[in-house]
Amino acid sequence: MSANDLVLGTHELPRRAGEMKKTRREIDAPADLGVEMIGVPEGSPIALDLVLQSAGEGILVTGTATARLLGSCVRCLASVAYDDSFTIDELYFYPGREAEEDDLYVVDEQIDLDPALREAVVLELPINPLCRPDCLGLCPICGRNRNDDPRHSHEDAPTDARWEALKALNLD
Ligand SMILES: [Zn+2]
Ligand SMILES: [Zn+2]
Incomplete structure (x- = not known):
């Protein structure tokens, strides 16, 4: 396993709008995937279940990433661990478009899932994880x-x- 597991080839996906390709794979979590009190430990498995879809000016990537989260309760500092699924929904533009901030691109017919995964996971994580609601x-x-x-x-x-x-x- 390597960081390249987060890079998907798209050459099998025809550029006609509506064409789609499903992909399932298990990857090792990249470093720093989380927030201060909770996150996905580096190297732990993340199950990706994705659909790549040709969508005019780019490739739409939708699906889920399922991972085990590990963290600490903000009230009592006990360890907190649970599985969760995160929704991925990102458009990767084909090259040649005028770039805007935060745009993602298909580069050399490949898609780098790292930024999409980070956005999906980090935005959904609880800032104040609890070991139980009434801790x-x-x-x-x-x-x-x-x-x-x-x-x-x-x-x-x-x-x-x-x-x-x-x-x-x-x-x-
Ligand atoms: Zn006391
Ligand atoms: Zn607690």
């Missing part, structure tokens, strides 16, 4: 994981002098 997070005082001990509290052992001052004012 209780870490105790702000001692750092203990409150999911392990939901009733954990420090009410009996105040450690902050300001609390003592407030308590002194609360005469009963």
Whole structure:
């Protein structure tokens, strides 16, 4: 496996509008496919299930990329892992068109899926992944994981002098 697994040849696809070619392949994830708290580990498998379609001024690539995500819960830092599918939908223009920013092109009758994969995956990833929707997070005082001990509290052992001052004012 190499980075070239992300490059698809298109010479078998006639340039007549409507012609299509299906392709399924498993690739190794490229580096840095993710956001800060979660992503697809480099080298882990990604299943691509794609349709390449001649579409007038270029080749439309649609389909899905399925991968295992690995990350950390933003509240308690426990590891988070699950499979997800991402929708790929990109038009690669044939050469000879006036280039605009972010345009993708068919180069030497090949399509480089790397930018399409990145856009599909990175835009869909949660910025704040959670180990479970109601994760209780870490105790702000001692750092203990409150999911392990939901009733954990420090009410009996105040450690902050300001609390003592407030308590002194609360005469009963
Ligand atoms: Zn959590
Ligand atoms: Zn605590």
